[in-house]
Amino acid sequence: MTTQEEAEHLPAVVEPGGAPAVPDDDAERAPAVAEEAAQPAAAEDTDRPTADRRKRRIRRTAVIVVIAIAVAAAAGLAATGAFSGDDGPATAAAPAGPAATTKVQRMTLTSTETVDGTLGHGKPTAVTTGSASASGQSGGGQAAADSEFITWVPGEGDTLKRGDTVYRVNERKVPLLYGSVPLYRTLEPGSEGSDVRMLERNLADLGYDGFDVDDEYTSGTAQAVEEWQDDLNAEETGTVRPGDAVVASGARRVAELKTSPGAVAGGEVLTWTGTERIVSMDLDPQHEDLVKEGSKATVRLPDGSNVVGKVTDIGTPANDAAASGGGAGGEGQGADEATLPVQLEIDDQKKLGRYQAASVDVILEADSRRDVLAVPVNALMARPGGGYALEVPKADGSSDMVPVELGMFASGLVEVKGSGIKEGMSVGVPK
Secondary structure, eight states: HHHHHHHTTTTTBBBBTTTOOOOOOTTHHHGGGGHHHHHHOOOHTTTHHHHHHHHHHHHHHHHHHHHHHHHHHHHHHHHTEEEESSSSOOOOOOOOOOSEEOEEEEEEEEEEEEEEEEEEEEEEEEEEEEEEOOOOOEEEEEEEEOOOBBEEEOOTTTTOOOOOOEEETTTEEEEEEEEEEOOOBOOOOOOOOOHHHHHHHHHTTTHHHHSOSBBBBHHHHHHHHHHHHHEEEEEEEOBBBBSEEEESSSOOEEEEEETTTSSSSSSEEEEEESSOEEEEEEGGGGGGGGGGGOOOEEEOOTTEEEEEEEEEEOOOBBOOHTTTTTTTTTTTTGGGGGGGEEEEEESOGGTTTOOOOEEEEEEEEEEEEEEEEEEEGGEEEEEETEEEEEEEEOOOHHHHHHHHEEEEEEEEEEEEEEEEETTTTTEEEEE
């Protein structure tokens, strides 16, 4: 029997405590380690205590782990290119081009100034009885007396047109006429003037006839007036007195009622505005050169949509101190708060949607440059020592930095000039 066969037939070593030790299976796996595979198992080895055999297994396991770690490290070095040459360093990666590109555009570049505005129906003006208002509107009704009472008023928000009743005094209708000249005197046969023409034009538009629309108040005019007065439930005198009608430049929207039926006639009856929505703004005088009557501006609504407005009225610069009349020691105060009132008309009222009153942005054109090359501002690259450049990609994947001079900035774009910069050229931008 060989030594190995004898070892296989040895009885199991009994550990202290009587439990049999686990047989050593390493005798069959020993050829996996070179030196131990070349030597036959010695009989005395089988007689060593179990603890010695366990130590030998631990040493062999440690050797295998160290070899595995070395192999993994070698693989990592190979992956990083550390073994690319005996003496030389690893080859450097080629420089990358821009993350994304855009085109150089040829365009008209316009710089703008954005100011605050208010969408509404304009500043309300007052309608009074028996006198002419400061806004060029004549009041309605005869001079107030104890026997005259307001018997009807329209509703707030109502729209009044030519011939509509503005209010009633003792059930006598006081209508709206269109014009620029209020009724400031009694008109009767023989009267001449622009106020006569205004009255006759309104009578003709309301369907009355028998006269020529001119500056002369004739008997034919008086007869038409009597018919008109009958329809108004007024005394048929054939003459027209101040306050028998209210004159305005066009249709009006009732803003606020100042009286109510049953009140004694006299004083303010209501305030009103135009029917179309407009944009008002108090412009800083330094921006005065950006507006002129007839110039266009963009109005941005609260929902982000835009409409076009046209400047129709430019007021006189004023400040809070002047508006309030100033006061003791107030000289020179409020000069920094001076503003220029400007009004814009919106031709396409439908584009205003349901907005009746809202804060809006008014975008005024400040400057314009035609036929220039422009790129997005984020295409600019700062150059060492100052200045800017554009990153121009090359066919090999790298890029050149081309110096540029900057011009106007507007709407996220910038005008650029430089040698080799052309329309349609690709330039780098952040992705």
